[in-house]
Amino acid sequence: MKSRIEVLGHGRKVVEYVFGLFTPIALGLSLLLFSILAPNFLSFANMMNILRQVSFVAVLSIGLCVVMINNDFDLSVAAIMGLSGAICSVMLKLDAPVFSAIVVSCIAGVFLGLINAFFTVSIGIISILSTLALSYMCSGIELTLLKGTWVPANAEIFIFLRDGNILGVPTPVMLVVIIFLVYLYFLERTKYGTYMYAIGGNMQAAIISGINVKLLRYVSFVVAGLSASIASFLFIARIGGSTPHGGELSLMDAFLANFVGQSVSRQRVYNVTGTLIGAIFAGILTNGFTLLGVHAFHMYLIKGVVIIVIVAISTRYKRGVI
Amino acid sequence: MNALSVRNWAARIIAKETLFRYGLILAFIPMIALFGIARPVFLTPMNFLMLLRQVVVLSIMSLGMTIVVIGGGIDLSVGEALDFGAISSVAIMNSGAGFLVGLVGGLAFGGLVGVFNGMMIAGLGIFPFLATLMTIFISKSIQFMYSKGFQSVVLTKDIPSFSFLGNGYISFMPFPVLFLVFVVFVFFVIAYKTRFGRYIVACGSNIRAAWLAGIPAKQYVLLTYVLCSVTCALAGIVETSRIGLATPLQGGSYLYDVLGAVFMGTSISQTRRANIFGSVIGAIFFGIITNGMTLMAISPYMQLFVKGVSILLILAFAAAGKKMIGEKA
């Protein structure tokens, strides 16, 4: 006769196993649900739409992923994106050539990443705090540049970025795919990627192995900054310009994409593939709810709740308690 | 090299590190000087009192957040608790119940936010960052539905004791300021002199070891979130009492400042942990910056920039100090 405690023990094991699969199940379920409830959901056009909408978040999230792999946080990616976009829009307004505007924005992203890296790696402030401070700074400059109003970005290239196609694939999607493949290659196939995973897994081990930890951490922040700049181009292309506080919400999306990505990997590490899935998942939810006519505000809430629950449960039951 | 000279040498290094640690406080001097020169009105007692008023709400919230961070977590939903407290207390008082009921009711509703947070974090094991983020979403949704589109709730009844809270004076000191002093004192006692405080420090430092030492860690972590949200609700009530209406979404704007104050405050502690004293100093620091910059007619956007820069500099200063004695920041 089994004691009560023993029976509970068995049940717990089953629950743990099931919850470990939660993320893929949730993904599948939501796809199913939406396709049943919203007639146009599974159409090719709609799928493409989702991918277009999600592209700038995807780039932002993937850039953040590199930093996360190194076991750092970067709370400034959305702010860098906003500032970078603002610089670009304002330069266009001042009749600068498109090429310069883009280049300067990219340089800004790199430069801001360097500042993050400097304060975090060289000075030694915890990444959460230093990047948080930088995000304030970026927001401040961005809002000042935009003088608190909307600044349009009228240029051919942005229209192309938004609506165009390359080889039949929407431009933003192509851009995401290219970036994704590049990052995937470097992180999963080269030794530098392995070194970054090593830094994130056990920094002492990386140091002992002779890995140039400082340099790689610098690189990760710069990559995140540059990715934010690229994301800003996709962003301002989508909405046609820069708006104050524009990309702020994307910070949460980027982190959520990464957390979802982590929960998907068997070894519970951050990875670009999972992050991309996370970003797309967020996009699916947004799109699905929009098609169902859910009010924008409630969607924000529901999306957040759903994603967080997925991550929380699958994380917890893969890791174990306390 | 004898023992005495070694000790002197060590003492000098430690003194230097202490100097770096107190960089935050030292920064007050040039700051006050700067603002005082740029806008002499900054140094008047009238402005000083207004400054303290502005700081009261931020400080009280920072105290609550400090408790959570000491316990090892973080609470992004502090603004929501503030709103809950403010709105519910006004709504209760509007319905005819007196000040006391309104106060208690407001604190209770604010506490609900903390209970919710605590259950998610301690009960379900969700990361604090994510859990409190979710709370923001849910709370905003509830506020949206209740206030039909985020309209302010105006206090329709005249309740003298309530408005004394925000507008009263005891001799020349505004009551809120005295109230703040009282609250700071209470938090000092709670954090450093009670079992609760000792346990949450242990939990924040090493939750596994704390648990093995017999501390019911989950319960205490939950309590930190409840205490924080009640405190923020209190702050909301204090703020509402000044102007007589409660505005939804108001709390959210405080979040960055509270985070800044608490984390800047960590620079003062020897173990780089959140601490009551540091958080209060941090809150005052932010208050001074805001006040001074506003006097100088600097745009709110640039104020944001300056706040960011100052956080970086203070933290860098403290980190450099740590490196001098060979510790990692």
Add this chain to the structure above:
Amino acid sequence: MAETVLKMTDIDKRFPGVHALKKAHLTVERGEVRGLVGENGAGKSTLIKILAGVESKDSGTVEFEGKILNNPSPKDISDLGITFIYQDQYFVPYFDIAQTLWLGSEPCSNFLGQINKRKMYQTCTKLLKETIDFEIDPKTLIKDLGVSERQMIEIARALRSKKVSLVVFDEPTAPLTEHEIQILFNTVKKLKEQKIAVIYISHRLEEIFQICDKVTILRDGENVGDLEVSSITPKEIVKLMVGKTLAEKYAKRKIDRGKTILHVRNLRNKSMASAISLDLHRGEILGLFGLVGAGKTELAEALFGVDHLEGGETIIDERLVDIRSPKQAIANGLAFLPEDRRTKGLILDMTLGENVTLANLKKFCRLGLISGRREKASASSMITALRIKASGPNQLTNLLSGGNQQKTIVARWLVSEAQVFIFDQPTAGIDVGAKREIYGLMENLSQEGAGIILISSELPEILGLSDRILVMYRGRIVAQLDPQKTDQHEILLFAMGGGAYEKSN
């Protein structure tokens, strides 16, 4: 012809408040196994850290293969052919064996740094076989490996480069079983054959005598001996290390056994392989011996209420109790001193006094407020009674040495007035002098009527201290032995599964 590989001379190093090394020196020749011994705080690890390039010296010279080294970085050191096997293992838990082996020197296909995965796995298998005779799937993740397997990987990793000329072992046998220690010794002998110099740091005298040719002894930052192992006895080494004579190592105990204080029946939780029953009496020291993976810590944790209980009863002093959390365990008079005292025992951020009162804080409260005075008084008396070397109750526990940290934890349980103590590997990483003091503490506790469960994988310790010995193998208790009548061989035999005798429930 002997050739000096390493020569460190007149090394001096100070830290704030501590003169760690006073003109210390260390010499090692090709093909020699040089032991390095000293109590905790004698300067061994500082000296090695300076060698590793992790710490900088204040003065002195370091000469390697005839060349003087000038502030080398860790990378310089490893390029020179010096490798280190540490006590803390520096592994990335989610890497597999091959990745771990080749971290920092992966075989690459092109200038972009693309890793040649096929080559990586092939050479990994080859290396493991050749250097340490180990066969395992190179794709196994590190976190799925046991402690001794990880150590073997670490050794293989150290030997991955052909030009290794000096290997430094820092307490390599701490997590190993007897059998695994022999494998380690064989590996060290293999290194000797290849004319590689070895520095072997250890607290275990038996090993120094078994494997080392010469031994360097440090005390308080200075050299007190550089001797041939064959020309000295263990007693003399200890004397040099400690600076004072020690009485015979483990005196036999004579304690009256009291009533049963703890009785568990069919205790089981999710980490345990099978249900366990045992008894503990007042005044008794019950030794629990087992090799790695035997389930000793799991049993201890189950007793203490860690992890969800799946079945069984716990009876204390003839009362049936419900122990499902450490808090309940403590309330019932249990005390647990975990193996990992830094990460599971002490709260390093807090002071000594705060740690000591943590398990019984209520006692120090008056009207809800903690009485600082009473707390300090209690902590001070503990410091005196247990002879803890600290500046006072306000000392941050982070800075205490291993032995003193352990004493602080003991103090905590004394303050909590526990009656049943569970010591899990209490003397791991602690120097000889402090070890004796802890044994003394345990004896005092049992004399005052407490019951003690001593979990240890040091045979002499178990034999010397226990009144009764339980041997565990694969999650079961397989033998109960009388220390007066058994010996190391028999205990080990049971621990390796060789006994047909099983403790009946």
